[in-house]
Amino acid sequence: MIQISSKLPQTSNSIFSKMTALAVKNNAINLSQGFPDFDIDPELIKMVTKEMKNGNNQYAPMPGILCLRETISKLIENQFDSYYSPQEEITVTAGGTQAIYTAIATIIKPNDEAIIFEPAYDCYAPTVKVFGGLVKYFEMQPPFFDIDWDMVKKLVTANTKLIIINSPQNPTGRLLKKEDIEQLKIITHNTDIFIISDEVYGQITFDQKEHLSLAKYPELKERTFITASFGKVLHCTGWKIGYCLAPENLMKEFRKIHQFLVFSVNTPMQYAIDSYLNKHDLRLNLSEFYQNKRDLFRTLLKQTNFSLLPCEGSYFQNVSYQNISDEKDVELAMRMVKDFKVASIPNSSFYSRNTDFKTLRFCFAKKDETLEQAANLLKKI
Numbered sequence: 001m002i003q004i005s006s007k008l009p010q011t012s013n014s015i016f017s018k019m020t021a022l023a024v025k026n027n028a029i030n031l032s033q034g035f036p037d038f039d040i041d042p043e044l045i046k047m048v049t050k051e052m053k054n055g056n057n058q059y060a061p062m063p064g065i066l067c068l069r070e071t072i073s074k075l076i077e078n079q080f081d082s083y084y085s086p087q088e089e090i091t092v093t094a095g096g097t098q099a100i101y102t103a104i105a106t107i108i109k110p111n112d113e114a115i116i117f118e119p120a121y122d123c124y125a126p127t128v129k130v131f132g133g134l135v136k137y138f139e140m141q142p143p144f145f146d147i148d149w150d151m152v153k154k155l156v157t158a159n160t161k162l163i164i165i166n167s168p169q170n171p172t173g174r175l176l177k178k179e180d181i182e183q184l185k186i187i188t189h190n191t192d193i194f195i196i197s198d199e200v201y202g203q204i205t206f207d208q209k210e211h212l213s214l215a216k217y218p219e220l221k222e223r224t225f226i227t228a229s230f231g232k233v234l235h236c237t238g239w240k241i242g243y244c245l246a247p248e249n250l251m252k253e254f255r256k257i258h259q260f261l262v263f264s265v266n267t268p269m270q271y272a273i274d275s276y277l278n279k280h281d282l283r284l285n286l287s288e289f290y291q292n293k294r295d296l297f298r299t300l301l302k303q304t305n306f307s308l309l310p311c312e313g314s315y316f317q318n319v320s321y322q323n324i325s326d327e328k329d330v331e332l333a334m335r336m337v338k339d340f341k342v343a344s345i346p347n348s349s350f351y352s353r354n355t356d357f358k359t360l361r362f363c364f365a366k367k368d369e370t371l372e373q374a375a376n377l378l379k380k381i
Contacts, residue, residue, distance in 0.1 A: 007130050014122055015349035022334065023343035029374045031362040032333075032343040034170070034315065035237040038367050044234060047272035060267040062259050064092025064243070068274040072243055079283065082215040088248040091255055092270060094262045095240035096200040096229035101127050102261060103225035103244060106253045107162050107194045108133035114162040115155050117147065119350030121170050121198065128162070135352070136160070142320065142357050143309045145172045149183035156187060163188070166198040167212065168205060168313025171350055171361040175205060175312040176212050185219055194250075195220060200229040200242065203282055205313040206291045215245065222247055225254065230273055232315075233282050235365075239269055290315050290364075293371065297364040300375035306360075315365040318347065322358045324381060329356050342377050 019032035030037075063069065069086035077083050084090050093099040100123055108114060110132030116124050118139050125135045136155040140147060163184070167176035188195065197214040205211050214220045226245040231237035246254060297317055298308055306319035325332055329346035337343045344360040364371060 019343050022337045026337050028337045028341040028343050030343045032345045034363045036235045036365040040235045044276050047275050048268050051268035051271040056268045056271050060264040065270045068270050071274050071277050080213050080215045084245050089251050091244050092265050093242045094265050096227050096242040097123050099227035099242050099244040102258050103196050105257045112161040113159045116164050124164050137352050145174045162194050164196045168201040173311035173314045195224040197226045200232050201314040203233045203286050204290050293364045297371045304378045317362045320359050340377050342374050
């Protein structure tokens with residue numbers, strides 16, 4: 001048998017795949033993987049069907065159809081007072097994760113260093129390693145997951161080429177604050193450090209708190225790839241359509257890799273999303289929609305023995321179970337699926353050292369009745 005030398009020898013299937021498979025096997029309510037269990041807008045489905053019948057079924061242009069890129073440009077300019085050229089600075093991608101992968105591939109060369117804030121979405125570090133990069137981790141801790149920027153500065157070396165940030169943050173639901181932005185400016189000033197700003201939950205913030213997109217800050221914008229996802233805002237995660245924003249000189253290099261990774265993205269869905277965005281202002285109700293679900297779920301969880309952690313954005317609620325059990329979070333999460341029929345994500349999976357703060361992550365992008373059923377089961381723990 002021919003032997004292959006693994007580029008990721010320590011990597012197995014993601015925790016999302018494992019917990020979802022366990023939920024299916026045990027007929028459990030799946031609050032682990034971040035996808036809605038409710039239908040998307042029927043109007044959007046009709047728009048896709050219309051585009052298919054109109055013959056828009058062949059390859060789209062490599063950067064995405066121009067009208068959708070123009071719509072994205074207008075949305076960003078209206079929301080953040082920041083202009084991105086549809087022709088040169090916006091690329092439609094096969095989801096947010098592909099945008100992140102491509103941006104990392106654009107930046108990282110062997111022995112380059114990347115700083116990642118943990119708990120972190122699980123695609124960041126493996127992608128850096130695939131391209132020969134080295135990862136420097138900063139561990140954020142519950143309940144507030146604040147960043148000690150003095151400690152971050154100590155991680156920066158002459159080899160630092162990338163800082164990856166995520167706001168609203170998955171899995172914690174934390175938002176970047178103005179002091180975080182100022183520290184990021186200080187750290188990157190007069191350096192060749194790039195930034196990837198994962199903003200896939202950027203439209204989902206709560207309690208009138210503002211999403212501080214790096215598009216708003218010229219001194220950061222010039223070095224930043226911003227990644228976003230239509231799946232999160234249109235409730236269609238299975239469509240795998242997102243986009244990347246970056247200055248022209250960065251996007252030129254991004255597209256060189258993008259064209260050989262996927263070339264182009266689903267054509268009729270691009271046209272349908274463009275039509276839908278031109279008829280509906282998602283900012284008018286998306287945060288309110290998810291805040292109602294967050295508030296309902298938090299109210300329900302207060303009737304359990306779990307302790308609630310803050311949730312400023314995204315559609316994830318974190319809890320502490322220190323008053324319930326001394327088990328490792330992975331052990332408790334798996335036992336909950338088998339014995340109580342509710343699936344969650346153990347947050348140690350988002351730490352490179354599997355640091356266990358006795359916390360779990362639940363997804364509340366579900367029907368109200370799903371959340372109520374799950375809470376009734378969680379009361380038994």
